[in-house]
Amino acid sequence: MTTSATTAGTPRNGLFIEVAGQRLVHFISGLLIPTLAIVLFLGLWGLGARNVQTSLGQLPGPVKVWGQVIALYQEHQAERQKEAAFYQRQAERNTAQVQGRKYTGKPTFADQILTSLITVATGFILASLIAIPLGILCGMSATLYQAMNPLIQVFKPVSPLAWLPLVTLVVSALYTSDNPAIPKSFLNSAITVTLCCLWPTIINTTVGVAGVSKDLINVSRVLRLGWLTRVVRIVLPSAIPLMFTGLRLSLGIGWMVLIAAEMLAQNPGLGKFVWDEFQNGSSDSLARIMVAVLVIGFIGFLLDQAMLVFQRRVSWDKGAVLR
């Protein structure tokens, strides 16, 4: 910050003003400019939306969308109160009965967010459990990589909408239970997420593992490290930065894919919310869908930031600029 230390002739006052000036510049570029951009965006949105007439009425502007944010929150509160009241009634009515009935009210927006997060986490963790070991193997064996590469390249660009019918049929055929503990719609969505977010992790892990410095490999050869020790002590740590790049890309894709998968699979998450509102066609629907769009974007951003924090913790290269 104090680059002005070289200007030896300036009095302390001048230095102070200069530092204060730099702070101001930082403040402006760090906070003011993004805020201005958001305000400008909201303004343009408000103005533009007025000129779009849809079959569900005028496209809602920021004010109307904000109104729906509050409405959705109130609905959530009301539903929770109804639920609490239900359980209380049940408790009062049949104290003797051991097995109570579950409340079957409709899921609120918050419930749907939670469902989506659980679904994407399941799919993503499943994908990582497959992709990281596979990536390590592909990185260590050029032969395996040659074998896998065409498959990876072909399956990588397949849309979740293409996977979903297949997944649905396979799950229906294999997962036959009269009273399934895990809903099929959840499985379908999670597996579709898995299928779509495998690839960046495989590819990046492969590249990371294959790119281990030759000198470090020579060190491990001189030390005669065993295969497992070599993987754990040398290969994995040096592949971690790229592996995380892959994981972050995968999670981003997974979240994006999830919404589409939920729409089709009718998994009660954000995707289903958007679909139901679209089918519902009330005058509030468009504003509610826009709330969902913003929430989806914001959660995606938070997921990425969470991965970044995790990466900073795990990475040995503290000097690297991670963004």
Added chain:
Amino acid sequence: MNTYLSIDHVGISFPTTKGPLKVLDAVNLRVEKGEFISLIGHSGCGKSTVLNIVAGLLQATEGGILLENREVNEPGPDRAVVFQNHSLLPWLTVYGNVRLAVDQVFKRTKSKQERHDWTLHNLELVQMGHALERKPDEISGGMKQRVGIARALAMEPKVLLMDEPFGALDSLTRTHMQDSLMEIQTRLNNTVLLITHDVDEAVLLSDRIVMMTNGPSATVGNILRVDLPRPRDRLALAENPTYNHYRAEVVKFLHERHRNSSGSRETPAESQPRLKRVG
């Protein structure tokens, strides 16, 4: 045959698009136990290739390496290597880097406490006992190379292989490192094979200097025995006529070779050996 380490008619060819390229041809060298040997030659002459073959990292296409009358053809901790670019694992601390080697080599013969002590002992030996918990990124180039040497010494190698260990260091640090190495050598009396392109380094440190001809098909051109009493002091030697004679011998060899290889692709700046006064 009582030779400790013997490099026996070693040749190596690498396949290229224009057919095989012979890099080394009939390299012969016998090394006694406790001897300090320098290999000197122009860049690209195959010095490092010789070292890599001894290390087992490369396979000779002709001839072979005998260590205590046993053929070696794979890498192992009995021929520890100090790499030019230190090759420390950046995610391990200074201590962790040496400990990894100690754990690997002495996992059956030493207890946990003994391995800990041995790691510390070797780091003290290279004067790095003060920076145990630092990461390689946090220490200077000279310090990294010290840790690299500690790691190699900790393996208790039969032969210590050093591939231009001080080549990347500034000249002041380099002289410090050379002095440290001489000091360690008086204590441990290791058998050392040092690759260098620094004439002063070679004369100062070595019992014998092996001068390599230019490649392709590089081989041993001349071997110079350096009969200077130890311990050697670089300041005293600077005025010593015998020392300067040895120096001149090596420089002469390198220059003549350079003139002879007019087809060399090297730029003059690259192939010029470092001619600097000691002290």
